[in-house]
Amino acid sequence: MLRIDPKEVSVGKMHGYLLGAVAPRPIAFASTIDKEGNVNLSPFSFFNCFSANPPILVFSPARRGRDNTTKHTYENVLEVKEVVINIVNYDMVEQMSLASTEYGKGVNEFEKAGLTPVASEIVGPPRVGEAPAAFECKVIEVKPLGNEGGAGNLVICEVLLAHIKDEILDENQVIDPFKLDAVARMGGNWYCRAQGESIFEIPKPLTTLGMGVDQIPERIRYSKVLTGNNLGRLGNTEVLPTDDEVKAYAINEEVGKILTGSSDVEGDLHRLAQQHLENGDVKTAWKILLQDY
Amino acid sequence: MLRIDPKEVSVGKMHGYLLGAVAPRPIAFASTIDKEGNVNLSPFSFFNCFSANPPILVFSPARRGRDNTTKHTYENVLEVKEVVINIVNYDMVEQMSLASTEYGKGVNEFEKAGLTPVASEIVGPPRVGEAPAAFECKVIEVKPLGNEGGAGNLVICEVLLAHIKDEILDENQVIDPFKLDAVARMGGNWYCRAQGESIFEIPKPLTTLGMGVDQIPERIRYSKVLTGNNLGRLGNTEVLPTDDEVKAYAINEEVGKILTGSSDVEGDLHRLAQQHLENGDVKTAWKILLQDY
Numbered sequence: 001m002l003r004i005d006p007k008e009v010s011v012g013k014m015h016g017y018l019l020g021a022v023a024p025r026p027i028a029f030a031s032t033i034d035k036e037g038n039v040n041l042s043p044f045s046f047f048n049c050f051s052a053n054p055p056i057l058v059f060s061p062a063r064r065g066r067d068n069t070t071k072h073t074y075e076n077v078l079e080v081k082e083v084v085i086n087i088v089n090y091d092m093v094e095q096m097s098l099a100s101t102e103y104g105k106g107v108n109e110f111e112k113a114g115l116t117p118v119a120s121e122i123v124g125p126p127r128v129g130e131a132p133a134a135f136e137c138k139v140i141e142v143k144p145l146g147n148e149g150g151a152g153n154l155v156i157c158e159v160l161l162a163h164i165k166d167e168i169l170d171e172n173q174v175i176d177p178f179k180l181d182a183v184a185r186m187g188g189n190w191y192c193r194a195q196g197e198s199i200f201e202i203p204k205p206l207t208t209l210g211m212g213v214d215q216i217p218e219r220i221r222y223s224k225v226l227t228g229n230n231l232g233r234l235g236n237t238e239v240l241p242t243d244d245e246v247k248a249y250a251i252n253e254e255v256g257k258i259l260t261g262s263s264d265v266e267g268d269l270h271r272l273a274q275q276h277l278e279n280g281d282v283k284t285a286w287k288i289l290l291q292d293y
Numbered sequence: 294m295l296r297i298d299p300k301e302v303s304v305g306k307m308h309g310y311l312l313g314a315v316a317p318r319p320i321a322f323a324s325t326i327d328k329e330g331n332v333n334l335s336p337f338s339f340f341n342c343f344s345a346n347p348p349i350l351v352f353s354p355a356r357r358g359r360d361n362t363t364k365h366t367y368e369n370v371l372e373v374k375e376v377v378i379n380i381v382n383y384d385m386v387e388q389m390s391l392a393s394t395e396y397g398k399g400v401n402e403f404e405k406a407g408l409t410p411v412a413s414e415i416v417g418p419p420r421v422g423e424a425p426a427a428f429e430c431k432v433i434e435v436k437p438l439g440n441e442g443g444a445g446n447l448v449i450c451e452v453l454l455a456h457i458k459d460e461i462l463d464e465n466q467v468i469d470p471f472k473l474d475a476v477a478r479m480g481g482n483w484y485c486r487a488q489g490e491s492i493f494e495i496p497k498p499l500t501t502l503g504m505g506v507d508q509i510p511e512r513i514r515y516s517k518v519l520t521g522n523n524l525g526r527l528g529n530t531e532v533l534p535t536d537d538e539v540k541a542y543a544i545n546e547e548v549g550k551i552l553t554g555s556s557d558v559e560g561d562l563h564r565l566a567q568q569h570l571e572n573g574d575v576k577t578a579w580k581i582l583l584q585d586y
Contacts (some may be wrong), residue, residue, distance in 0.1 A: 002462065004455040006348045015345035017455055020468025021380050021426040022342040022350065024317050024477050024487050048341045049315040050353040051438040051445025052308035055299045057315065058351070058447070060343040087314050094495060094525025095506065101498040101529070103505075114506025114514070114524050130521065133314040145344040145449075152344025154351070154447075156438075162297040162310055169295065175313025177479045184317050184477065186470045186487060189494045194317050194479060198491035201482045202387060205394040212396075213388065213407025221407070228423065231407050232387025236394070 011065050011150040019045075020187030024194075027185060028059040029086040029096055031110075031117075031125040032076035039117065039125060040072045041109035043088065043096050045185035046152055055159035057085050057135060060145075060152035068149035072105060074142075077155050081139040082123035085157065086131035089181045090193050095130075122160045132168045132180055136161040203236070203280075210236035220289050225270035230277050234285065241287050249287035265293045304358050304443040312338075313480030317487075320478060321352040322379040322389055324403075324410075324418040325369035332410065332418060333365045334402035336381065336389050338478035339445055348452035350378050350428060353438075353445035361442035365398060367435075370448050374432040375416035378450065379424035382474045383486050388423075415453045425461045425473055429454040496529070496573075503529035513582050518563035523570050527578065534580050542580035558586045 116129030137157035409422030430450035
């Protein structure tokens with residue numbers, strides 16, 4: 001275990017560990033204007049949603065580590081308390097990266113990145129036409145977290161109006177994560193694309209109170225086959241199958257073969273149950289695991 | 294374009310759009326204690342890093358949308374201003390999900406989820422032994438963002454001590470995103486696993502000031518072949534190859550074939566350049582795109 005006391009390492013090094021560990025981070029592609037109306041567009045990965053009611057997004061344009069200067073986005077939100085937070089998908093990630101170039105004051109990154117400014121309805125800064133979603137926001141507070149280089153500044157934004165592209169919605173008007181094709185930041189120069197097999201589902205344990213891993217019978221809990229994820233899924237069970245259901249399942253062909261012919265009954269039952277768990281069939285997995293042998 | 298005014302939709306619906314669009318979100322698996330020392334462990338995806346100096350992590354245990362009650366984690370950080378924020382990898386994601394079950398006050402989710410509590414060095418709450426990284430923090434402020442159901446509460450945490458597992462470090466002691474195998478939240482029941490081909494690299498445009506997409510010659514910029522990502526990468530070029538370099542590249546076999554025999558010289562040159570761009574060889578792409586024809 002590497003043990004890091006922030007007071008004993010450089011800001012750059014601490015920054016690296018934080019960005020490496022807290023990942024993937026969503027990206028706020030923030031469009032702002034200064035009091036003369038000059039537009040700025042820049043990405044920030046110190047960003048997330050923090051409240052639904054009121055709807056609040058927070059991002060942080062930090063003070064630069066190398067010279068403690070501030071970014072145009074930070075200066076702009078102090079001058080004009082408005083921002084459009086655009087969401088970034090894979091098709092625009094290189095243009096977004098280019099917009100993070102430190103161009104001089106007054107340079108419009110929509111132009112440098114070749115992205116399309118679309119007039120907002122409520123706020124001054126334009127939104128990014130290519131973005132799959134965009135949030136017109138008022139800045140309700142800017143909260144500095146320090147005053148040295150590397151210090152963050154929470155820009156707390158209330159969403160006034162959201163724009164969502166029809167292409168990323170499913171038939172119920174819900175955002176489809178596969179259609180969104182979002183990108184997020186990781187440490188160093190690394191990004192993550194949420195796509196294909198990297199997207200997976202876990203049923204929410206909300207209404208049922210799962211029995212918990214601590215209530216799983218010991219010979220299952222201390223299995224040499226089952227993983228922590230397998231146990232987590234089993235622990236999210238409220239009611240076990242009845243003895244009759246378990247007995248009835250002994251006539252299943254695969255179970256029968258294991259019970260009568262295997263040289264490692266427990267191991268083989270656990271492997272068979274594991275297959276069902278990985279297919280999401282928790283009840284059948286339990287019927288197999290609870291067999292008598 | 295779907296247009297959503299937060300004042301005109303239910304909190305649940307707004308919540309759904311925010312969670313669907315702001316994704317993937319990193320997960321704070323937060324370990325806290327109440328003033329009697331009862332341990333709680335619960336995941337939160339309204340979470341990110343917001344500052345390196347001081348090192349600040351922020352997460353939000355929101356007021357429940359359905360009945361405006363608060364979570365044990367929120368109550369605990371008001372009683373004992375300490376938290377360990379554990380990072381979640383794929384191997385523990387089902388146990389983490391189980392820990393999000395709304396067990397009664399005083400139930401220890403380390404036990405229910407079958408995770409290992411390890412004593413912290415500085416703060417009271419234990420850390421998760423299985424977590425690839427853990428941050429012992431003091432809570433420097435709890436900032437409510439509203440007081441209705443669905444309102445977030447910013448829990449602003451200063452990192453006092455970081456623990457990073459050796460297994461996720463590369464030979465330079467830097468966190469390797471592939472070894473981290475992080476998971477993050479998306480909308481609905483969806484998660485994202487940062488792994489394999491979903492992790493990709495974009496060189497940082499920091500020291501060089503890229504010319505910008507607006508400075509790319511028009512016949513390239515308005516190409517029918519090149520994508521926004523291709524243009525973004527080309528725009529992140531400071532100095533183009535010289536005329537002599539471009540001329541010298543005309544003897545390249547593939548380029549020669551296109552220039553002398555193609556019925557779609559521009560299209561074929563752009564497709565060839567695109568292959569080099571996708572392999573990260575921007576200079577060769579430019580030499581192809583700037584050929585005279």
